[in-house]
Amino acid sequence: DAGVTQSPTHLIKTRGQQVTLRCSPISGHKSVSWYQQVLGQGPQFIFQYYEKEERGRGNFPDRFSARQFPNYSSELNVNALLLGDSALYLCASSSLAGGLYEQYFGPGTRLTVT
Amino acid sequence: GQQLNQSPQSMFIQEGEDVSMNCTSSSIFNTWLWYKQDPGEGPVLLIALYKAGELTSNGRLTAQFGITRKDSFLNISASIPSDVGIYFCVGGGFKTIFGAGTRLFVKA
Numbered sequence: 001d002a003g004v005t006q007s008p009t010h011l012i013k014t015r016g017q018q019v020t021l022r023c024s025p026i027s028g029h030k031s032v033s034w035y036q037q038v039l040g041q042g043p044q045f046i047f048q049y050y051e052k053e054e055r056g057r058g059n060f061p062d063r064f065s066a067r068q069f070p071n072y073s074s075e076l077n078v079n080a081l082l083l084g085d086s087a088l089y090l091c092a093s094s095s096l097a098g099g100l101y102e103q104y105f106g107p108g109t110r111l112t113v114t
Numbered sequence: 115g116q117q118l119n120q121s122p123q124s125m126f127i128q129e130g131e132d133v134s135m136n137c138t139s140s141s142i143f144n145t146w147l148w149y150k151q152d153p154g155e156g157p158v159l160l161i162a163l164y165k166a167g168e169l170t171s172n173g174r175l176t177a178q179f180g181i182t183r184k185d186s187f188l189n190i191s192a193s194i195p196s197d198v199g200i201y202f203c204v205g206g207g208f209k210t211i212f213g214a215g216t217r218l219f220v221k222a
Contacts, residue, residue, distance in 0.1 A: 035212075056210075102147070
């Protein structure tokens, strides 16, 4: 079975622009979470969606938004990009069987804001 | 907000040595998990713990969920070069919290 896939792999944007990152979960997983990982730090929780409903939100500004589609794939949108948004954005999927806590991560999207 | 204190920040060991790292928090978690991250990749789940006092093994890895539910440790026995990477403890709950990571370096 395919693991979690993310696109694009790398992205370069300019300050003030908007970006959309995409994630496809493992087949059968209905929950998707998004994380931001700045170089040298642990991932920071942004959102979790389960069955298309937002289940949890981390301490990120309203410039960050996400949604989950009927096929359980997800998009993360970031508006008005700042230099500090440069990071690796990780998507993880999980299933109810694992308590939604046992998360399987994709390889990430490396976002660079110039 | 909730924070996890993970230590040590880094470890330099010889192949064959045992490794121990731990994680503490001022908050209670219902679930503790340990992940490993290799360069350029997403974290990979190593062990999940669901009950206070639970001791779980996965090959050469052993982890325990602290009785107070505020801490956890991970042991790696007989380290090998492929154990190199960053190990993260994770508190599972309404908001999943990652520790800052322990960077493990293994010298052959």
